[in-house]
Amino acid sequence: MPLLDELLRRGLISAEQHRYFTRAAAAKPFSLNGELQAVLYAGVLLLSAGLGGLIYQNLATIGHQAVIGLLVGVTFAGFYYAYRNQPAFSVTPVEPRTPLAAYALLLGCLSFLVLEGYLQAQYRFFGPRHGLAAFIPAVLFLGLAYYFDHRGVLSLALTALAAWAGVAITPLDALTKNDFAVPSLLYTALALGAGLVAVGRYQSRRGIKKHFTFTYLSFGGNLLLVATLAGLFTRDDQRPLYAALLAGLVFGFIAYARREHSFFFLLMAVLYGYAGVTYLVFRSGIADNFYVALFYLVLSCGGVIYFLLNSHKSASRES
Template sequence: MQKALNDLESSEILSREQAALLRRIYGRELFSVHWELRLLLYGGILILTAGLGLLVAEHFASIGHLTLLAAIALGCVACFAYCLRHGGGFSPESLATPDAAYDYVLLLGCLLLGTLQGYLELRYQFLDQYWNWWLLASALIYLLCAHYFDNRLALSLGLSTLGAWLGVKTSHLGTGLWDGALRDSALFFGALVIAAGAAQTRLGWKRHFLPVHLHLGVNVLLTALVAGVGSRAAGSAYLAGLLLTGSGSAFYALRERSFAFLLYAVLYGYVGITIFMLDLGHWSSEGIIFYFLVSAVTLLTALVALHRRFGSA
């Protein structure tokens, strides 16, 4: 095994780091489970908060309102107190994480805060029909926590909650799920998220937050454009916007060597072009099956080839 690894490394099939990792595994030495532990922590936080939400929804009458409020509030305060004690304070630059649990304790505190706000509105209806302002307040608090504690999980939560608030505000206009008003709101939100990330990077403030802004903003933009391709009135305009945005995402992927943005461009572009072509004319069942067979095989082949090129680079 050692000889095989030496041969693979000398022929540059394996990099030095990959060969060293395989040698440690073969020799039964310790190796990192950093990302596995982070994934388990993240999943545990989500399961815990989901279970707490179900507990509040189903048993709040028997447990008692004040008891539930006090328990959730104490848990939230404890999480934020832990982060304030162990965190390094605000800085425009990236901060080192104090320990493995820090990010997830902050995420738990933010989710408990959201649960507390939802329970207060459910029980006391402070804002009545304007309850969506709780979403805006939550989004602003999450964004504040993200920038103060330098946490990208809280940033993702804040940006997605802000998008949810904008969607709820638009739905109150009496519009459907993917009609023009909601698509316009999604396009505005996606462009705003990308512009905010670019502005922060330009100003030298939290530059490491840019990927979070780009991933969310590009996905929202491309989703809204794909949803508009099927509209009869402006389908071609949405398709042109989709191809333009996808080209920008692909160019960024090639420049930054980030395969994810190339994947977004290819997959969303494929879905948009497929919708446009199927709406363009009358297709027989055999024609549709043939189209999907040929296009799917071509798409998978292209993605595998591009992924290999990115991996070798």
């Protein structure tokens, strides 16, 4: 290969390395990893969706006991397969012994949700205590996520936990599905967001499942920022309070992003911060004139671009 020849000629690699790299490049197998995982994922999705539909369509012919039996069977088969292939618990990342185990666990979790929904719909299993129906998967999935070291199940657990508290937390739903005009919901969201961020920070400090930190911080931080912004928009009497809170959160996340080189949080903080500042500017009446408003937007966008360019540079110098 011309490149390797060039490196050899320039004395950057040894003749032995040249031979080795040439052989390694020629012998390197074609990886089907991503594609097979996509097939597994699609299979699990289809199977759990199919099971969900199946039980409601065929109740008359197969009967309640058979339906419950089938769901319990699939759930336990998934959990059992995952359990059999799971090495001992550790606070550091753990790889299951077979790549299928993670998907078996996911299948178990999803069919558990189908089973629970079915029990509630058919037998009012939890009666009027809807909270319990969200609390049980939250606790179960949280335990499973830690034992099996599965980030996907952790995110399901956090979603269930938020649902139990009455808040929609997944990135898109947090923006669109929460009615923060209700004060109790706003405070719940603030408390839950702060709690998740605190747990994430505590864990990463103590070195427990450090790779879970991102999920905690992104779910919690997003909820916290959405709720703060909603408070800013809806609580006119407490506007300075929410403005200060937003400023604190934005600076906190930017500092965290720079320190940890986790630019997701930089982007998140910049977007929410920009929305808050722009709201305050327009609310103050400075930019009531259309020309002035556009002029403000041009200037502020330029400012954000300048900030992003420089924050990235300073962050990459540190590394």
